[in-house]
Amino acid sequence: MLTVGVRGAQWQSEVTPWGDVLVDGEVRLRWFIAADDRWYEPARETTIRQRQVSGVPVIETRLKVPGGDAVQRVYGAANFGGVVVVEIYNDSSLPFAVAFDRADISTMREPSPTGVQGIDLPSGSVVFPVGHHATMRAAIRIGAANKISGKLTASELDALPGYEQVERGWIAALQVSSRVDLPELSWSTLLTQKRCDILLSEPEVSDRQSDDVEFILDIAERVRLGDKPDQWASDVAIAAERVIKSCARKKAVQWDEDRAILAAGMVLDRAGESRGRDDVARVWANLPESDVSREMTALTNSRRCPSWIESQLVAQRRDGNIDICPRG
Template sequence: MTTVGVLGSPRRAEVDERGATALPSGVRADWIVGADDRWHAATREVGVRQRRLGPAPALETAMRGPGGDAVQRVYGAGGRGDVVVWEIENASPVPFVLAVVVQARREMRVRVEDAVVVVNGAALISATRPPMRWSAGSSGSASAAAMAGDASDAPLRDVRGVEVVLLWPVTHRTVQRLGFTLDGSAAPGDVAAPGALPSIDDVVAGWAAQLRRGMRVDLPDASLQTEVDTARADLLLAATSVARPDEQLLVSLEDWGFDPEAAAAWQRAGWRARQAARRRGRSRPAAESVLSNVRDALVREHGNEVEILPAPRAEWRGGSLDVRDAPTRAGRLSYSVRWHGERPALLWEVREPVTGLVLRAPGLDDVWSTSEAAGEVLLRGPR
């Protein structure tokens, strides 16, 4: 599952590997495409692929159909009501029907006001136009009716069911945009229209800008670099979505230099979490363990003594490596490693260094040390 949302809001949605989206209200939304040959349900089709759009918490899920793909993109866009956007692109040369399957554990009361789908009195989905057809009933029965051609074209007014299917036509080479409201109490008139929300490109660019602060790394391992960038984005998203941060979240925010988020998280954390964070506990959930392990490989500190690249991975040898603005108690550290044959060249700078600063680089040269806050040196290399 991938968490999507926007910074500054605690509301989140969870997206699975096939694009199904679980909302905070307990409602789940799946998607089915009616093509020339048959209905294609993303939950069951073999030809479904998903990728993350860079480090941003934004997903693209493609489902193969006759002549081309149906492509779903999911991302947090903010706006009134805290909206998660679905973009469904018809990348094929022929039109298809998009069926959005809305399911809940209890019976829903559903109606449409203008182009807003209202569930139990609150806005749930905003669209550019009302659904063309719909069906409602028990779990599985509404989907079966829609795929059998029995969906209704009557106005959708106060229907009931634990499953409701909403159908929109999507012409070839076009995109249907839907906004799912995360605020479970938003009135229909209080949600943003899909066309007023940021595009996927805007959101990806916004996340890239967010990740240009804090501690940044440029690693010689492309796969690990992707993991780190993704984990940093997930860490930022978790910083505002967790009501009572634990010590792992506090430590990771501090270690990676997200100072405003760390300060806010400290205010919300309980006494035990703050005490544990001060002891620098090292157990981590999955995304944060990547950050913890990489941080420990790149920077370690012991009072006024800072170790540069104390535990480099074997596959990093010979590759260029950069660290920018790593927060330490001795100052904010940046450094670069470049190789000249078997010998590494180290360039470093510590901003606002403490008195008595000592730098070492045990992973590059086990005898070298300096008290200079900036400089460059050709080291002898690991032994």
């Protein structure tokens, strides 16, 4: 499943491959389409396609209907304490209707008075007509303990940002760290996805059982993306010391250890810890050069992924020089 939400929020929402919306692991909203020929239940259809728009937490699910597609877009917004927005766009040449399996959600207009007909849905389900190239917007307002918390008015719902605004906002926030434009779009998209995953998740925890490299790279990415470094400076310094000692014992430096040590120096520098920064830089300069890693195997679900992508594009050498595309 794919995750949507807002940075720094205490809640997250997930979207199944067919567009059901979950909050805190519980299904909160399902959708159904009444097209010209029949009712469509996305969970059972074979024509479902899904993607993350530009790699950010805006999930688009397309369902084939006569004359085109029914398009669902789901994303989070910080307004009113946090909402999950669900938009249904009619990208077909014919009108259709969308049904939701609950009525305690915010919608831009009143549901059809005829109710749901021709399909067996839970009591309280509501249906809305959606004209050719029109959009129907609904929202789930998230309250305490991740429970649905009241409804928004039509004007409040209309004031919520559209999916394109949310897309642009995420991209602008991510480019504070670095901007990567490559002919190989999969790298750029993957970098965007992994950075969004970091910002939507809880920070890594540092202890003797944790992965020190993973912890440092996670915190460093958050700091590069605008989080305050002070709260993590001490833990990063301790983790960096353990990584350095491990490299010294092995008399070898793996690529991710190299990136973690440099990242620790950056965090300490931004936290105003100049002495710690200088100590890290001095020790790093005397370590062996790191290995060359060409493979991204098993990294796509790791905090190491953004660092690996950047390591393929630029690397700092012990003599102070910078290599562009060091892996060829």
